[in-house]
Amino acid sequence: MPRVLISAFKPYDRWRTNASWLALVELTKTLPSDAEVTTRLYAVEHGPFKARLAEDLQADYDFALHLGQAPGSSCVQLEKIGVNVAGPVGRDGADPPPLVEGGPVAYQSNLPLAEWAARLRSEGIPATISYHAGTYLCNAALYLTHHFAAQHGYRTQAAFIHLPLDLSQAAQEHPGAPSLPAHVSAHAVRVILQQLGAVAQGSSSNSA
Secondary structure, three states, X not given: OOEEEEEEEOOOOOOOOOHHXXXXXXXXXXXXXXXXXXXXXXXXXXXXXXXXXXXXXXXXXXXXXXXXXXOOOOOEEEEOEEEOOOOOOOOOOOOOOOOOOOOOOEEEOOOOHHHHHHHHHHOOOXXXXXXXXXXXXXXXXXXXXXXXXXXXXXXXXXXEEEEOOXXXXXXXXXXXXXXXXXXXXXXXXXHHHHHHHHHHHHHHXXXX
């Protein structure tokens, strides 16, 4: 049975809720029986987030699925690449600092994201692969999980899943704002959870 860390983020900026947390709450109402799930809610601050993530990953999970919200998106986005960048370009045009001084330029998720996206679409859930998780904490979650795993020899494989706004959030935006009900986003994560057993078995076979 794979051990899985699933994380979400707290509200930030003008958002009073976060689609990632709303989906995670829905997910925990009906968790698959074939995975051992640990959940976390992370602060939207680089320092506290990085420290807590490093601490959590010491449990050496098989997988880490990080969730975040993507305002303006109408589909579930499975992020492929995390880059060593800790924020947007400054107002003066200066480059942002790295997440890890001297760390690799980027990490790429080796999980079967294309298969997962196809599976989600087959269930009527809009989904796609994305190659840019931004330069803030969503990107940091993907990059740092890979980096800590590589640095400490953890088995943890990671993915970042961007979710559209929930209907309740979209109602605060404007008529027709892209959204997906939290229970649908939760089902998308549940479908992916159900695929992790096969991934774990494949990893065991390759290392045997």
